Amino acid sequence: MFFKKSNKKEKNIFSKRSIFTLPYDAHDYEFKNVTSINLLNGFKMEINKKINSFTEITCNLQKYTKQYFISFFNDKNLLQLGIEPSGSYQIKLKNNFKNIVTTYHSVISERKEIFTQFDTMMYFTNYNMALKLIKPVFEASNLIYIFNMHSQIDFREESNGLVNKSKAGNSFIKSVNCGLELVGLEKHLGIGLSGRIEGENTVTCVNLQRFNLLKISFYRKLFEFNKGLFTSGSCIDAGIETQTNIKNKTNSILGGIRYKSLSTEMKMCLNNLWNMGASWEEKISDKVKVCASAEYNFVDFDYGMSIIYSDF
16 A cells, blocks of 8 residues: 555544545445455565654565555655665655645656656545546557546435434435546547445445446445444445446456454455455454465466554
């Protein structure tokens, strides 16, 4: 993870309400959290060390690659520098100003190829807007322009500007989101549309890209137990997604299930080609976490393990 939060309490830029509109790219984040597996190949060790209140260092050590990062931050700004022994460099800048979040990311490879991305996102009570400029590594390629907007209609009752959570569960539909995305490259323009319906324990999302690729995902929280007054407890949730290429008339399906508690997270995923993936994360202390993952496709079997140490 490149952007790490400081231990200081950040100012809440969404002080008018206790919830805010999700970004366009995160409209189906519940499904992605269930089915996104961090596949490891071999052994990996990650060390996160806090130097002082505004400086952190991170080391990612694997058999063939090594990455080193140093981060400087405060409540509103972040500067991160990264280097690899192979000769790659990267820099990230992030700034929070009122309801505007600006991010700059640049990567220089060992071949002196440069990738650059600039993002600006504006958050409002019921919608947000984002503008992205991407310069790929290919010298002949032009800038990619991305603009998206995501709005929300909330059906949860409010009291003094804050969501009344005691009554929020009485409604079958909590909120409805819709979004629009425009992608420009040279003389081409791509249009994307998204929709999201959030219920008590379910989330249904629809996404259409360039009027060709249709994605429909469904997420459901199956069980929740050991929930206390001040703790979230444990839960079992699942998700499934279908993708349809309208022009080629091809379909694909991806499904997954997850168990999550304060110290453990386990995932299992399966697609229509019978490719299987699984991961396990266990927090064995306040500073140490152990992770393992595997993938099998009836031809190859890849697996790995990692140990993460963090003192912040």
